[in-house]
Amino acid sequence: MIQRLTSLFALWTVLGTAWAWLVPEHFLWVVDGRFQPFGQSLVSVLLGVIMLGMGITLSLADFRRIAQIPKCVGAGVILQFTLMPLAGILIASGMSLEAGLAVGLILVSCCPGGTASNVVAYLARANLALSVTMTMASTLIAVVATPLLTGWLAGKFVEIDRWSLFVNMVSIVLIPVVAGVALNRYFPRMTGQISKISPLASVIVVVLIVGGIIAASKPLIEQHFGVLLLAVLLLHAFGFALGYLITRWLGFGTGEQRTISIEVGMQNSGLGSSLASTPSFAAQFATPMQAALAPVPSAISAVYHVVIGSFLAAVWRRQPLEMTDE
Helix, strand or coil: CHHHHHHCHHHHHHHHHHHHHHCHHHCHHHCCCCCCHHHCCHHHHHHHHHHHHHHHCCCHHHHHHHHHCHHHHHHHHHHHCCHHHHHHHHHHHHCCCCHHHHHHHHHHHCCCECCHHHHHHHHCCCCHHHHHHHHHHHHHHHHHHHHHHHHHHHHHCCCCCHHHHHHHHHHHHHHHHHHHHHHHHHCHHHHHHHCCCHHHHHHHHHHHHHHHHHHHCHHHHHHCHHHHHHHHHHHHHHHHHHHHHHHHHCCCCHHHHHHHHHHHHCECHHHHHHHHHCHHHHCCCCCHHHHHHCCHHHHHHHHHHHHHHHHHHHHHHCCCHHHHCC
């Protein structure tokens, strides 16, 4: 039952977004600062819960698996942190996006693959082990890569405080993942039970974060509706398409082509939203309006990538791997 509900994450994301759009007050509590657990923003804590959930599903054997398939993992991670950031800066510059939208788009393009990609890889009959390994590897690398790439590429729009972004990555991503791995190592029975529900919990949390940002940013989204939707659509279209075509050109198997396409095309939009919503990140903008725009591309991204990924999964699931292997 839980697995079935989790596999419908695209539906929950779309429904949650529509709900937040129609009744914003039901989601504003997620982002308006009324709740500050541990003195931190609720969005950051919620994302930390997702990362903790990811960590408890990992073991030391998962890390050793990277050494067994270095070519696939290496190619996938390199494409993750080259294709998407390059697409982000080209789209932001080519469409002359306002500073807040441009920085937000670049930030989400520099984020690692999201855990939702593992569900899509499973549904697409892709290489699930590779998907999980790539998500893990790109998430760990992103602790350093995301601040560096965002600071470099978004620097033409806003002066990015890379150190602050790095500290946020450590607290929101690295520490929860490491804590999760440690819990899995020393308390396997407990984490085994938790891991049964953690994927569904992650879906719910992402829907809450995205809904909260949509609710709070509704007037800004209406004001920039057309350009915003087109920019984020182009970003993910580039990721999915080039991830597939380049790995096909490299001679990877069909399952690996699908997996890397999914991993490159699906960003951790929840992470992008969380980082862009932190007070330290917002303080970098000249006006509050531009700061408020920064998390919006990530929220739209969360809807786009699950819809595109689910569509591809539905198509690929009906194609036996042997049919496309030459």
